[in-house]
Amino acid sequence: MDTVYTAEALATGSGRNGRTRTTDGRIDLGLAVPQEMGGSGDGANPEQLFAAGYAACFHSALQMVARQEKVRLGDSSVGARVGIGGNGQGGFGLEVTLEVVLPDLDQDTAQSLADKAHQVCPYSNATRGNVDVRVTVAED
DSSP, X not given: OOOOOOOOEEEEEETTEEEEEETTSSOEEEBOOOGGGTSOOOSBOHHHHHHHHHHHHHHHHHHHHHHHTTOOOOSOEEXXXXXXXXXXXXXXXXXXXXXXXXXXXXXXXXXXXXXXXXXHOHHHHHHTXXXXXXXXXXXX
């Protein structure tokens, strides 16, 4: 791989009940275990950060694919839901649902672009074979 950018962050404190900060200071967040997992929920959590990053990255990949195919996306969006739970082997696993909204396109074109974006998105490539990722096209 020819690396063109590297992000760097440091987690301190008690892991999920600590703090995370990027070296450039653009992200500086208190972290807390979600209430659903027995925590206070009074801070961000790694799954939220992953969901935000994946949604943004996938949306960029979708826009790139559309440009290559000379398709105008119009008002588009990508939402990401990241779930965490026991993997049945004493550890934990993640699952992701990406919801692509392309209201200006027909369902078949929208799904084709979403499928192609899933092949080029770095997050999709990183999770492939390790995380159950579902890509859906919704109307809104």
